[in-house]
Amino acid sequence: MTTQNFLTKNLGDVASRYILGQMRLDDGNLDLRHMCDKVKLEMQLIEKEAAYDYLKVEKEMYELDAEIDKSDQILGELEDVLLNFKDYLNDIKSEMTQLQDRSLAMNTALTNRKNLSKILSSFVDQAVLDPNLVDNICNKEINDQYVEYIRILCSKLEFISNPEFSDPAALKQLGPELIKLKNAACRRVREFLIDKVQVLKKPKVDVKSFQKDVLIKYRVFTEFMKDHYLDIYVEICNLYIDAMSKLYLSNFKQYVGDIQKITLDIYLRNDVIIPDNIQNYRSHLNLRNVQNLVQDNGSIFQLMNREQILNFMDEDPVEADKIALKNQRILLEQYFKSINRLLLIQVKHEVAFSQDFFNLKPEQNRQIFSNVFKNTIQFLLDHLKQTVGGSFDMYALLLIILLNEKNQQQMHKKNQGVLDSYFEQVNMTLWPKFEQVFDIHIHSIQSLNVKTYRNLEKQVTSRVFVVRYVDVILSLFKLYSFFEDNKMIVSRITQLRLKYLDLIKRSSAEYETEQETTIYTLSVYEIIVTALNATQLPNYKKEYTDEILLIEKETNKFSEKLVQIFMKDLFGNLVDFIQKYAKEETERELNQMEGRSEIIQDETKLQISNVDNKKLIENISQEVSLSWNKKVDAFRVQIEKHYQGTNLMKSLLKKFLQTFIANYNVFYKYAKINHATYVVNMTQVQTILKEIKTIQTKYNM
Numbered sequence: 001m002t003t004q005n006f007l008t009k010n011l012g013d014v015a016s017r018y019i020l021g022q023m024r025l026d027d028g029n030l031d032l033r034h035m036c037d038k039v040k041l042e043m044q045l046i047e048k049e050a051a052y053d054y055l056k057v058e059k060e061m062y063e064l065d066a067e068i069d070k071s072d073q074i075l076g077e078l079e080d081v082l083l084n085f086k087d088y089l090n091d092i093k094s095e096m097t098q099l100q101d102r103s104l105a106m107n108t109a110l111t112n113r114k115n116l117s118k119i120l121s122s123f124v125d126q127a128v129l130d131p132n133l134v135d136n137i138c139n140k141e142i143n144d145q146y147v148e149y150i151r152i153l154c155s156k157l158e159f160i161s162n163p164e165f166s167d168p169a170a171l172k173q174l175g176p177e178l179i180k181l182k183n184a185a186c187r188r189v190r191e192f193l194i195d196k197v198q199v200l201k202k203p204k205v206d207v208k209s210f211q212k213d214v215l216i217k218y219r220v221f222t223e224f225m226k227d228h229y230l231d232i233y234v235e236i237c238n239l240y241i242d243a244m245s246k247l248y249l250s251n252f253k254q255y256v257g258d259i260q261k262i263t264l265d266i267y268l269r270n271d272v273i274i275p276d277n278i279q280n281y282r283s284h285l286n287l288r289n290v291q292n293l294v295q296d297n298g299s300i301f302q303l304m305n306r307e308q309i310l311n312f313m314d315e316d317p318v319e320a321d322k323i324a325l326k327n328q329r330i331l332l333e334q335y336f337k338s339i340n341r342l343l344l345i346q347v348k349h350e351v352a353f354s355q356d357f358f359n360l361k362p363e364q365n366r367q368i369f370s371n372v373f374k375n376t377i378q379f380l381l382d383h384l385k386q387t388v389g390g391s392f393d394m395y396a397l398l399l400i401i402l403l404n405e406k407n408q409q410q411m412h413k414k415n416q417g418v419l420d421s422y423f424e425q426v427n428m429t430l431w432p433k434f435e436q437v438f439d440i441h442i443h444s445i446q447s448l449n450v451k452t453y454r455n456l457e458k459q460v461t462s463r464v465f466v467v468r469y470v471d472v473i474l475s476l477f478k479l480y481s482f483f484e485d486n487k488m489i490v491s492r493i494t495q496l497r498l499k500y501l502d503l504i505k506r507s508s509a510e511y512e513t514e515q516e517t518t519i520y521t522l523s524v525y526e527i528i529v530t531a532l533n534a535t536q537l538p539n540y541k542k543e544y545t546d547e548i549l550l551i552e553k554e555t556n557k558f559s560e561k562l563v564q565i566f567m568k569d570l571f572g573n574l575v576d577f578i579q580k581y582a583k584e585e586t587e588r589e590l591n592q593m594e595g596r597s598e599i600i601q602d603e604t605k606l607q608i609s610n611v612d613n614k615k616l617i618e619n620i621s622q623e624v625s626l627s628w629n630k631k632v633d634a635f636r637v638q639i640e641k642h643y644q645g646t647n648l649m650k651s652l653l654k655k656f657l658q659t660f661i662a663n664y665n666v667f668y669k670y671a672k673i674n675h676a677t678y679v680v681n682m683t684q685v686q687t688i689l690k691e692i693k694t695i696q697t698k699y700n701m
Contacts, residue, residue, distance in 0.1 A: 137185050142192045147220050153185055154224055186229050189221045193236050200243040211353050223359045241371045248376045256383055258320035264329040267392045272444035273468045278459050289329040299468040303475040309333055313406055317342040332396035337403050366418055377422050388433050397434040398479045438492055445499045450506045466524050469500050470531040481539040490543045518562045519642050525555040526648040563655045570631040573620045578663045617675055625683045650699055657692050
């Protein structure tokens with residue numbers, strides 16, 4: 001395909017010729033004259049073609065022009081119609097605006113007339129004293145309908161007291177009549193309320209039902225008295241206070257008397273951790289008729305799950321007659337919880353009722369409430385002092401304190417602080433008593449003669465008294481965990497621990513040998529640390545963890561001491577050799593052994609003094625080779641005798657084996673370097689290690 005044909009096909013004839021001409025011009029081969037004539041000729045041809053095309057459509061153009069004129073005429077007519085319709089709509093809009101303004105004016109007038117009608121109607125109702133109302137108030141029976149009569153009277157009295165209506169002549173005549181009617185109503189209402197209050201003094205009356213179903217319906221009467229006869233209102237309040245005060249006091253005296261008969265105080269004056277003689281020692285408590293206590297093989301000082309009472313704060317008060325029929329008994333904390341629970345129920349009810357019935361604000365109501373329960377609260381406080389005064393149950397005292405604090409928190413959550421003084425006085429009564437009972441236990445340990453204690457141990461074993469101490473400590477920590485923050489209990493626990501461990505120290509000094517002293521002391525620590533680790537507090541306390549760490553530290557210290565004593569007794573020559581010539585090396589060996597089970601025999605690190613006494617080396621070698629396993633077995637027998645079945649037994653055996661092998665390994669290294677002829681006859685370290693592994697496997701170490 002030629003260049004011209006390609007351009008003609010894609011760009012058109014004229015454009016293609018122009019581009020070709022440009023190309024030729026660029027080449028310098030274009031004839032301008034010839035090109036101009038050719039273009040002129042083409043323009044003439046195009047003009048003729050255009051004239052011919054116009055002549056072909058001339059007729060259609062005339063017709064199109066006529067149609068355009070006709071359409072223009074129609075659109076003009078339509079414009080006139082729309083303009084007329086717009087004017088019509090403007091007229092309608094104007095009329096609607098006028099109607100809306102008239103409607104608003106009519107609504108305003110109607111509203112004003114209705115308001116005026118209500119005012120006039122109210123005025124007429126209030127300004128006119130209906131004879132029927134007078135008759136109803138003066139003569140009708142006081143019942144639910146009578147409440148409505150008093151409400152109407154109160155409304156009229158409020159109306160005439162309005163300064164806006166003080167001038168009309170009609171009210172000048174109405175005022176005296178209303179005063180007479182008010183006085184008549186006051187006499188009748190006063191007598192009625194006094195009669196109703198007197199009903200509260202009758203025996204076996206259901207007070208709550210009477211307040212809820214009868215009195216509360218007539219709260220309008222107390223409002224009427226409060227607004228118009230304040231002195232009579234105060235009189236009614238005082239009569240109510242007197243009646244309810246006597247009623248609550250009588251009811252609580254009866255309830256406390258009944259519940260006291262089924263209450264059991266389980267501890268005696270001589271029930272201390274360590275009694276002064278065997279006659280005062282009790283191994284069991286009389287809990288046969290007490291329910292929900294969990295007892296194991298511990299002492300009389302275990303808590304026995306008594307702290308669970310704190311999880312049932314909202315239980316109904318104990319019904320003494322039902323408990324007595326079952327021949328059951330309750331403990332002091334249950335006794336207090338029931339009394340306190342009943343008090344809180346009665347107080348909450350009375351506060352709500354008196355505030356509603358006497359139309360009082362909370363602060364005003366506190367004055368009435370304080371007088372209603374004043375005598376009852378004083379009775380309960382006096383009885384509490386008397387009851388706990390002869391008790392020696394320090395767990396009950398702490399539980400009562402916790403119950404008391406939780407009750408106060410419950411009241412505060414409901415924004416009721418009406419019993420704060422009572423709660424504080426309960427605490428002021430109980431804390432000194434707790435310290436008094438606790439001091440009895442402290443004194444029993446501190447003042448005890450060592451010989452007396454040793455004699456008691458011989459009669460009932462030392463473990464018995466250790467368990468008693470442990471049970472006290474664990475019980476106190478459990479109860480302490482329920483307190484938000486009470487460092488006094490922790491300080492008392494610390495004091496008890498110091499006094500008790502001092503007694504153990506004094507008692508251990510009575511043994512003849514250091515071995516017996518250490519075995520005795522360690523047996524005490526073993527019981528304590530085992531019990532502490534086996535017990536989980538209801539709520540985490542850092543002080544309990546610190547207590548465990550302290551006892552474990554002391555246990556480890558005495559364990560190390562006991563191992564060293566037996567090493568000295570069983571492998572005296574070896575120990576003397578190590579202590580004199582390689583103490584630091586052996587200690588380093590022991591530290592390395594704590595993280596692995598194998599001995600690394602590296603003589604290049606051996607730092608040991610040169611020993612000239614070859615006979616000593618020979619004696620130690622023969623002693624170990626001939627009897628090391630027998631001596632290890634002798635140690636095992638001894639610790640099994642004192643610590644059979646305990647983790648301490650395994651720990652001591654492990655420490656002993658590690659200490660022995662560390663000492664012997666250092667000794668073996670020295671002999672191998674300096675006296676190679678003896679090594680042939682010596683028991684190799686790996687041989688001993690193999691047998692030690694067998695022992696460790698046997699005892700699951």
